[in-house]
Every structure is written in C-alpha cells, then in structure tokens.
Amino acid sequence: MAQLKFRDKTYEVGDGATVLDVLLEHGQEVPNSCRAGVCQSCLMQVVEGEVPEQAQKGLKDSYRAKGLFLACSCQPQADLAVSLPDAAQLRVSAEVTGIRPLSEDVMELVLQTDAPFEYQAGQFVTLWRDERLGRSYSIASLPDDDNGLMFHIRKVARGEFSSWVHEDMKPGDRLSVQGPAGDCFYIPGQPDQDILLIGTGTGLAPLLGIVHDALRHGHRGRLQLIHGAQHPSGLYGHETLTALARDHDNLIYHPCVLNAEDEMDAGIRQDTVEGLVKALVPKPAGWKAYLCGDPDLVNKLRKQLFLAGCNMKDINADAFIPSTPADRIG
Amino acid sequence: MSSLYERIGGEAAVDAAVDVFYRKVLMDDRVNGFFDDVDMDKQIAKQKGFLTMAFGGPNNYTGKDMREGHKHLVARGLNDSHVDAIVELLGETLKELGVADADIQEVANIANGARDDVLNR
Ligand SMILES: Cc1cc2nc3c(=O)[nH]c(=O)nc-3n(C[C@H](O)[C@H](O)[C@H](O)COP(=O)(O)OP(=O)(O)OC[C@H]3O[C@@H](n4cnc5c(N)ncnc54)[C@H](O)[C@@H]3O)c2cc1C
Ligand code: FES
Numbered sequence: 001m002a003q004l005k006f007r008d009k010t011y012e013v014g015d016g017a018t019v020l021d022v023l024l025e026h027g028q029e030v031p032n033s034c035r036a037g038v039c040q041s042c043l044m045q046v047v048e049g050e051v052p053e054q055a056q057k058g059l060k061d062s063y064r065a066k067g068l069f070l071a072c073s074c075q076p077q078a079d080l081a082v083s084l085p086d087a088a089q090l091r092v093s094a095e096v097t098g099i100r101p102l103s104e105d106v107m108e109l110v111l112q113t114d115a116p117f118e119y120q121a122g123q124f125v126t127l128w129r130d131e132r133l134g135r136s137y138s139i140a141s142l143p144d145d146d147n148g149l150m151f152h153i154r155k156v157a158r159g160e161f162s163s164w165v166h167e168d169m170k171p172g173d174r175l176s177v178q179g180p181a182g183d184c185f186y187i188p189g190q191p192d193q194d195i196l197l198i199g200t201g202t203g204l205a206p207l208l209g210i211v212h213d214a215l216r217h218g219h220r221g222r223l224q225l226i227h228g229a230q231h232p233s234g235l236y237g238h239e240t241l242t243a244l245a246r247d248h249d250n251l252i253y254h255p256c257v258l259n260a261e262d263e264m265d266a267g268i269r270q271d272t273v274e275g276l277v278k279a280l281v282p283k284p285a286g287w288k289a290y291l292c293g294d295p296d297l298v299n300k301l302r303k304q305l306f307l308a309g310c311n312m313k314d315i316n317a318d319a320f321i322p323s324t325p326a327d328r329i330g
Numbered sequence: 331m332s333s334l335y336e337r338i339g340g341e342a343a344v345d346a347a348v349d350v351f352y353r354k355v356l357m358d359d360r361v362n363g364f365f366d367d368v369d370m371d372k373q374i375a376k377q378k379g380f381l382t383m384a385f386g387g388p389n390n391y392t393g394k395d396m397r398e399g400h401k402h403l404v405a406r407g408l409n410d411s412h413v414d415a416i417v418e419l420l421g422e423t424l425k426e427l428g429v430a431d432a433d434i435q436e437v438a439n440i441a442n443g444a445r446d447d448v449l450n451r
Contacts, residue, residue: 302370307356312349312374 005047005081013076019044019055020071030071030084031134034321037073040181041126041134043090044071049080058181091128091176092117097148099169103236105155106202107165108140112148113177119143121186121209122290124318125179127151127161135161138206138292138318139180142213149177152205152236156322182206184290184318186213194221196281196289198273198301200228203293204237206318210290215248224280226254228273228297232264242267254280273297274304285309288316295319334386334436338429344381351423352377360415364403384420384441396447404450413448417441 002013004022011022020042023030032042037057046067055074056064068085098110119125121142128134141150156162184206195214197207204227211223225245229235235255245253260270269276274297281287284305291298291305298319306312339346352374356362365373383389400408417438424434 299370303356306349306370307353309353312352312370 002076003079004076005079006083016075018072019074019076019080019082023071029132031132032072033135033323035072035324036321037070038319038321039126039134039136040070040179041136042071043068043085043178044074044082045069045085047081047083049076049078051080052077058183060181087128087131087176091178093174093176094149096169096171096173096175098150099165099171102152103233105166105234106236107153107155107169109137109151109153109165109169110141110148111151111175111177117149117177117180119180121213122184122206123180123182124184124206125149125177125181128176128178129161129164133160134178135323136181136320138182138184138202138209138320140205140208142209142216152202154202182318184210184292184316186210186217186219188217190221190288191217191219192221194281194287195219195223196277196284196287196305197223197225198228198277198289198291199226200273200293200297201234201320203227203291203298203318203320206292207290208237208240211244211251215244215251220250223248223251224254225251226256226273226276226280228256228258228276228293230257231259232257232261232268235268238265238268274300277301277304278308281308283309285311286314288314291315291317293318293320295321334433335382335388337433338385338424338437340387341382343427343429344378344385344387347381347423347427348374348377350426351381351420354419354423355416358415358419361412361419364406364408364412381420383444384437386436386440391444393444393447396444397450400448401450408449410445410449413442413445 004011004013004019006023006028011026013022020030020032030042033039046069051069051074055069059068092113092115094111094113097112100108102108119139124136124138126134126136137151137153139149140152153162153165155166197210199207207225211225214223227235227237238255241253245251254276255268256271256273256276257268287310289305289310291301298317302315302317305315355365379389383391420441421434421438424437
C-alpha cells in the first residue's frame, strides 16, 4: 500500500483513494470544489515521488513542470510526499472595480488584476476569497479589453462564494485569481466552419467571450448561439445579443426558456435546449460546438451531438460542476 | 514486410477510427448499456487504447489489466455475445475506413485473442 506524506505526517493510501480523500479523511484542510478534476481548486505540489498522468490532466505545462497536480484526481501508485503550493506563485491579486446585477440572480463582477493577466476569451479562472475558499468562474470579457476581467455569477442558495458576491461584495474588495484554464476558446484558422454555442444560465459568460473573439477574427461561418433559461428573466443577455445579432449576419441568437410567460418577447422560444439543437442542426457533422453550464445538460448534449455526427474533437465543453458538500468525504 | 499496424495507418488510423467505432458502440443496444453513464473523455481514451492494441500497435496492456478492467462489467453480465458484437462493430468501422478484408480479419483475431482475459475466464 502506498504511503502519503504531508506536513510531517504519513498516511496509508487505501485502494482507489485519492490524495484529497486521504487528507480530508484525516482532518487536513485542503481546498477543493468539484472533486472531478475540472476546477483546479485542489492544486497540490509533489515534494517527493511521482504522480500518475491522470493527476495532471488539463494543467498547463508550467504547472506540470513545477510538479503541481490535482489532489482530487491523484490515486498514488507508489509512495508520495506532497505539499500545498505557495499561493503567491500561482495567484495574482485583484480588486473589485465593478459589481452590478444583470438579472434577479446573476451578478456581473469586474476585477482589475495587480499584474497583467493573460488568457483566451472563454477560459475560466479560480477566484479565491481567502486561503480556504476558491471557486471557478468563466471569463466573459476579452483579453485586450482594458476594463478588466468580467464574470457572471449566479446566486446559489447558501453558496459560500456566490453569497459573498451577491450580498456583501463592494468595489475595493480584494481577492485573488488563479489560472486561466480550460479549452473552451475560439481557434482561428477555419473561418468558414459553422459553430454551435450552447449555454444555460451563466453558461452564457464564456460563450459571449468566444462569440466576440470569433467576430473579431472575421469568422464567416454561422455562429448559432443558444441561451437556455428557466424563465425569460434568466435570459440576461437578451438585449445585448439581439443587438449584436442585428449587426452581424452570421450570428444567430436563439433565446429559449422552459417556462414561457404571456408578456415575453416574440423571439423567445419555449423548448428544451436539446430539442432546439435537434431542430436547428439535425446533422452537426463538420460543426464545432461549445457547451457550457449545467453539467447534466452539457454531458447530454455532448453525447447527442456526437451521435448525430459531430467529431469528438470538435466538441468543447465546460461543465460548471458544483462543489461537493464539505461533509462528504471519499 | 510492413506490420498490420502500419498497413492500417498507425496512430492516424486510430484517431480516425475511434469516433466512428465509439459512435457505433453507443448506438448499439446490444452493448451500449455497458458504456452508459461514464465519462466520455475517459471512454474515448480507453477506446483508443483498445483500437491500438487490436490494430497490433504499441501498447502495454497485460492480460491482468484486461481482467481487472472488465471485472465489474462481467459482474454486470458481460459475455461472449457482447464480445462478438464489439468485434462485429470493429469490423464495420474498418470497412467504412477502407481497410482490406484480410487486415480486418487479422484485427478480429487479435481482438478475439483477448476474449478470455476480458471475460475473466
Ligand atoms: C469550469 C467551471 C466554470 C464555472 N463557471 C461559472 C460561471 O461562469 N458562473 C457561475 O455562476 N458559476 C460558475 N461555475 C460554478 C462555480 O464554480 C460554483 O460552483 C458556484 O458559484 C457555487 O459556488 P458557491 O461557493 O456559491 O456554492 P457552494 O458553497 O459551493 O455550494 C453550496 C451548496 O449548493 C450545492 N450546489 C452549488 N451549485 C449547485 C448546482 N448548480 N446544482 C446543484 N447543487 C449545487 C453545493 O453542492 C453545495 O452543497 C463554474 C464551475 C466550473 C467547474
Ligand atoms: S479539480 Fe480537484 S476539486 Fe476541482
């Protein structure tokens, strides 16, 4: 059985257990959220030994080179000594410069980082309130936008981070930014490829960045953008996108809701996102797709598009996987 | 003489085959129950490993890995009929990609060679 060393203590690693499982089980505080190898809030560093390949999946090369790995995805096969990385070398601090509601439950947050921050439109970062609490959010702005990093943050009932944003945050507050990560971004080079962009709720945030980026690169293929929400009030990008689509012939915006209302705009359809996708693009072979938001829907759509003929490598997905409740270990 | 793996087209052929093959598997009611409700990225990586092996390419599968990797599926009822179906879908995939019949047969033989390990017999 492999041994795991952390802060002068040595633990036995049970069959199939991850580094995160073992440390949490023994009462060690290790930040984490998705526990699915996506959000990168559980980064740790190798002190001695080697981690399996899976533990570094999706990490940028500079992180790998430092021996950083995801504790939630690391099942040690041999003895391993680990530490929590020095936050200062991974994160840049930032100041809240703007905060305003976009809808009943979505807040727009704008940050100005203390040092230049490079990213691709559509990637995500992990925002840290303090050493303990980090959550991932997709970037809605463009890199050369001088106004700073923009996020759309949905209020989650009793959510630690989102409640802070929605209830207490004000300009001047400070937090730190780690990343960027993720491969949901526009890749220039195929200007005539048709692109399907599908987001539910705040899944719209990265899609806005990607759409702007594509338009800026002079993309000529169709950009079919579907935004799904429960109610019309959740379509918080409705005015912006309607206007943007008016200015760009190849951008087609499809707002859709599960629950229609009498007063709603005539352009809004009542349909499931899956149904709308099937009707709009019955044969997605050759299309590129970006799927962001609710994990169940993202996975469903991935399968649906793949089975309908879309290449797996043309499907980019960012599932907004929520945190695992702290009391659930293993 | 070139190897089977080279004749089929090596890694590029694996990349081309994996989407076609995995799509067939997911659409086939005889076997898709075993592939449901799993991470698609992991599945694609696994299918690539399987195709590379079946094409006679470089791989480090051992009989023990095969046994371990399929134990839980055998417990769920995986049997010869499912292996038959997979070999059949593999053949269809290669036919669509224009692989010669003799090479398809050779791939089927390799895949069938793993049968006892896969079924934990
Ligand atoms: C790659 C990535 C990108 C993301 N981008 C965004 C974004 O752009 N905008 C955005 O608003 N969010 C985004 N998220 C989600 C975000 O990281 C947080 O999970 C979310 O804001 C809730 O955090 P919290 O601290 O407020 O709630 P927590 O304190 O983490 O959660 C409180 C409780 O609610 C549960 N819970 C939280 N969310 C859900 C949910 N959706 N469904 C069911 N149960 C839930 C948790 O399991 C927990 O029990 C993203 C997530 C990932 C992985
Ligand atoms: S990546 Fe490990 S907790 Fe999210």
